[in-house]
Amino acid sequence: xxxxxxxxxxxxxxxxxxxxxxxxxxxxxxxxxxxxxxxxxxxxxxxxxxxxxxxxxxxxxxxxxxxxxxxxxxxxxxxxxxxxxxxxxxxxxxxxxxxxxxxxxxxxxxxxxxxxxxxxxxxxxxxxxxxxxxxxxxxxxxxxxxxxxxxxxxxxxxxxxxxxxxxxxxxxxxxxxxxxxxxxxxxxxxxxxxxxxxxxxxxxxxxxxxxxxxxxxxxxxxxxxxxxxxxxxxxxxxxxxxxxxxxxxxxxxxxxxxxxxxxxxxxxxxxxxxxxxxxxxxxxxxxxxxxxxxxxxxxxxxxxxxxxxxxxxxxxxxxxxxxxxxxxxxxxxxxxxxxxxxxxxxxxxxxxxxxxxxxxxxxxxxxxxxxxxxxxxxxxxxxxxxxxxxxxxxxxxxxxxxxxxxxxxxxxxxx
Amino acid sequence: xxxxxxxxxxxxxxxxxxxxxxxxxxxxxxxxxxxxxxxxxxxxxxxxxxxxxxxxxxxxxxxxxxxxxxxxxxxxxxxxxxxxxxxxxxxxxxxxxxxxxxxxxxxxxxxxxxxxxxxxxxxxxxxxxxxxxxxxxxxxxxxxxxxxxxxxxxxxxxxxxxxxxxxxxxxxxxxxxxxxxxxxxxxxxxxxxxxxxxxxxxxxxxxxxxxxxxxxxxxxxxxxxxxxxxxxxxxxxxxxxxxxxxxxxxxxxxxxxxxxxxxxxxxxxxxxxxxxxxxxxxxxxxxxxxxxxxxxxxxxxxxxxxxxxxxxxxxxxxxxxxxxxxxxxxxxxxxxxxxxxxxxxxxxxxxxxxxxxxxxxxxxxxxxxxxxxxxxxxxxxxxxxxxxxxxxxxxxxxxxxxxxxxxxxxxxxxx
Numbered sequence: 028x029x030x031x032x033x034x035x036x037x038x039x040x041x042x043x044x045x046x047x048x049x050x051x052x053x054x055x056x057x058x059x060x061x062x063x064x065x066x067x068x069x070x071x072x073x074x075x076x077x078x079x080x081x082x083x084x085x086x087x088x089x090x091x092x093x094x095x096x097x098x099x100x101x102x103x104x105x106x107x108x109x110x111x112x113x114x115x116x117x118x119x120x121x122x123x124x125x126x127x128x129x130x131x132x133x134x135x136x137x138x139x140x141x142x143x144x145x146x147x148x149x150x151x152x153x154x155x156x157x158x159x160x161x162x163x164x165x166x167x168x169x170x171x172x173x174x175x176x177x178x179x180x181x182x183x184x185x186x187x188x189x190x191x192x193x194x195x196x197x198x199x200x201x202x203x204x205x206x207x208x209x210x211x212x213x214x215x216x217x218x219x220x221x222x223x224x225x226x227x228x229x230x231x232x233x234x235x236x237x238x239x240x241x242x243x244x245x246x247x248x249x250x251x252x253x254x255x256x257x258x259x260x261x262x263x264x265x266x267x268x269x270x271x272x273x274x275x276x277x278x279x280x281x282x283x284x285x286x287x288x289x290x291x292x293x294x295x296x297x298x299x300x301x302x303x304x305x306x307x308x309x310x311x312x313x314x315x316x317x318x319x320x321x322x323x324x325x326x327x328x329x330x331x332x333x334x335x336x337x338x339x340x341x342x343x344x345x346x347x348x349x350x351x352x353x354x355x356x357x358x359x360x361x362x363x364x365x366x367x368x369x370x371x372x373x374x375x376x377x378x379x380x381x382x383x384x385x386x387x388x389x390x391x392x393x394x395x396x397x398x399x400x401x402x403x404x405x406x407x408x409x410x411x412x413x414x415x416x417x418x419x420x421x422x423x424x425x426x427x428x429x430x431x432x433x434x435x436x437x438x439x440x441x442x
Numbered sequence: 443x444x445x446x447x448x449x450x451x452x453x454x455x456x457x458x459x460x461x462x463x464x465x466x467x468x469x470x471x472x473x474x475x476x477x478x479x480x481x482x483x484x485x486x487x488x489x490x491x492x493x494x495x496x497x498x499x500x501x502x503x504x505x506x507x508x509x510x511x512x513x514x515x516x517x518x519x520x521x522x523x524x525x526x527x528x529x530x531x532x533x534x535x536x537x538x539x540x541x542x543x544x545x546x547x548x549x550x551x552x553x554x555x556x557x558x559x560x561x562x563x564x565x566x567x568x569x570x571x572x573x574x575x576x577x578x579x580x581x582x583x584x585x586x587x588x589x590x591x592x593x594x595x596x597x598x599x600x601x602x603x604x605x606x607x608x609x610x611x612x613x614x615x616x617x618x619x620x621x622x623x624x625x626x627x628x629x630x631x632x633x634x635x636x637x638x639x640x641x642x643x644x645x646x647x648x649x650x651x652x653x654x655x656x657x658x659x660x661x662x663x664x665x666x667x668x669x670x671x672x673x674x675x676x677x678x679x680x681x682x683x684x685x686x687x688x689x690x691x692x693x694x695x696x697x698x699x700x701x702x703x704x705x706x707x708x709x710x711x712x713x714x715x716x717x718x719x720x721x722x723x724x725x726x727x728x729x730x731x732x733x734x735x736x737x738x739x740x741x742x743x744x745x746x747x748x749x750x751x752x753x754x755x756x757x758x759x760x761x762x763x764x765x766x767x768x769x770x771x772x773x774x775x776x777x778x779x780x781x782x783x784x785x786x787x788x789x790x791x792x793x794x795x796x797x798x799x800x801x802x803x804x805x806x807x808x809x810x811x812x813x814x815x816x817x818x819x820x821x822x823x824x825x826x827x828x829x830x831x832x833x834x835x836x837x838x839x840x841x842x843x844x845x846x847x848x849x850x851x852x853x854x855x856x857x
Contacts, residue, residue, distance in 0.1 A: 034482035058788040060795030067449035090505040157799040257778045258785040363672045370673040373473040380475030384572040
């Protein structure tokens with residue numbers, strides 16, 4: 028039997044990589060004063076219909092449950108967040124700085140390398156209209172990527188503003204029911220032939236292409252770049268109005284993170300969605316909001332393909348996973364004394380392993396080394412003394428069994 | 443809009459409690475040399491049909507996906523583990539000691555307090571038939587519960603053996619196609635009227651009730667208790683053959699953890715399932731196995747209802763969530779200098795927060811205190827000096843702005 032197509036098994040090595048990514052995400056979000064929340068993996072289908080972009084709705088992993096409810100595995104976290112905030116915001120002072128690490132789902136025709144699930148870090152600021160919040164959020168996404176060992180040579184945040192385009196649409200008298208379509212055409216322009224974009228834009232093609240050529244700008248965008256410059260992060264960001272984002276609910280500043288080499292899809296993306304909380308609460312609660320998401324799949328590929336980032340990951344995982352003490356039972360009659368000692372060591376917080384079945388001493392030492400233990404504690408004929416072998420230096424000493432804890436605790440720490 | 447019935451939103455306070463539970467689970471499993479894995483939240487329905495107990499199959503959160511596959515949100519982790527092990531075991535030395543923290547699902551008629559999802563710690567040992575493995579696993583479940591601040595006054599593991607009952611069934615010549623039914627009746631006997639159990643057991647009632655009264659025993663069970671005694675854990679365990687467990691795949695030692703006060707359902711449960719890997723691989727791979735699961739819901743209720751356990755949780759969460767440095771912008775012209783400093787502090791790993799919008803100084807200090815920050819760093823007229831206020835002692839000093847990092851790093855640590 029296999030996992031379902033598009034779903035991943037996480038064997039210990041890949042689970043450790045995933046946890047390394049999650050731990051870094053949590054650490055950096057914490058540095059920015061964000062606190063973690065979560066919501067259900069399954070939501071009512073209505074939460075996503077019309078509030079998100081067409082693309083995400085077409086790809087919903089939706090079904091009808093045993094109680095005849097139309098439900099969907101969450102395709103993204105923002106609607107859940109907006110739902111929670113609309114209901115619960117009164118108990119918190121604003122702005123909220125919240126993050127989550129949801130697994131999200133989509134149902135697409137299976138293609139090679141296209142998964143139906145992935146994990147995301149979502150960071151959102153709710154209840155703050157100041158542009159400082161946009162800068163803070165972009166600084167955070169930069170620091171999230173930097174934390175894995177990447178520099179401004181490796182990635183860049185392209186920052187844009189939907190209001191910039193909406194002003195053009197007003198100026199050109201495009202009816203507002205066609206705005207979303209125009210914005211999506213601009214969003215897709217980099218990935219489609221120029222003729223197709225031109226056809227879709229119609230009379231808007233001329234001014235849009237002009238802006239593409241000379242580069243758009245606005246005071247708001249300039250201010251954000253200036254704020255990032257003050258933080259020492261200017262090298263990681265540039266204004267690029269071609270970024271519009273696929274989700275329908277964005278209202279202002281939007282941004283996407285790309286690898287400079289252009290090998291991957293966007294690593295992360297986000298922006299302002301000042302109307303979504305109001306929409307999901309039937310205008311009972313109105314609250315400015317902004318956020319971004321970064322996924323584990325592209326980021327993981329980038330880490331594995333980057334020497335320094337990969338080395339940092341492997342070093343961290345190696346240190347965290349190693350067994351510290353391996354108990355060797357040289358005489359089976361000593362098993363009782365051995366498990367008694369193990370319990371003491373584990374109670375003190377040491378990671379301790381041993382052979383559950385009787386085994387030759389040489390095999391037990393081999394297992395000790397494979398488990399990357401620092402010490403082997405050997406129970407044999409010398410009882411009530413036991414051998415303590417430092418597996419790094421090879422040095423072995425005999426100590427009284429009730430001195431083992433002190434001996435291990437006082438050993439100089441690992442290189 | 444509400445979450446779906448039976449699904450939880452995790453606001454920051456409850457998410458922090460959940461993460462506290464997860465962190466303890468990971469820590470204790472690590473002490474026992476277990477490594478983490480994970481699998482898909484969605485699996486083929488066939489993976490669960492017939493392999494699990496009737497009860498769990500009736501409650502499956504199953505549906506047909508857009509590709510006409512019969513699938514289910516995982517009701518438990520063991521079938522996924524057995525599937526992975528059957529396919530991948532060759533790359534690992536045995537025994538495997540693996541753990542996972544899956545969210546699992548069931549679809550029941552909604553009742554007050556009955557959730558449709560919860561999280562579990564699953565710990566499994568694969569490829570070891572030695573009874574030492576059963577003792578190691580039971581010691582682990584004891585230490586997992588102890589880690590939250592509970593003692594032998596608070597909980598007990600009741601240990602039983604399905605082989606004990608299967609020997610009786612053989613002795614009494616019960617046809618093997620009725621064994622599972624008999625075992626389930628014994629399993630339910632504590633929760634059903636004696637007459638109903640008697641009726642279901644038929645001629646088996648007499649010997650079963652006799653065993654209930656005088657207490658069953660076996661050499662295997664006595665050995666496990668003795669092993670736990672050597673570990674200093676005897677007070678946490680007792681033999682109780684009335685435990686059988688609801689899942690069909692158990693084959694040997696089974697156990698459940700209960701609070702001594704009897705206020706809750708079982709906190710945790712597990713046992714040996716030596717045939718499941720073979721069943722799921724059409725006998726291509728045969729491997730002895732055993733494991734347990736402990737859920738977050740009952741455990742969380744127990745923690746919140748126990749003074750010492752609750753205090754330990756709140757202390758840990760408080761220390762982890764506190765902002766360390768709050769930046770106060772007393773003059774808006776200083777915002778640039780403030781964000782530059784914040785970036786330096788965050789780069790050094792400090793958790794730093796500030797007001798994203800202009801605000802009165804008094805309000806910013808109030809926010810600093812509410813965020814439980816240790817220090818406020820104040821940017822005002824004194825630039826290039828800044829104020830550093832220790833919010834615990836109330837002491838404020840002026841320091842050169844490029845001395846702030848050193849000043850903060852050298853401060854004596856929090857009480």
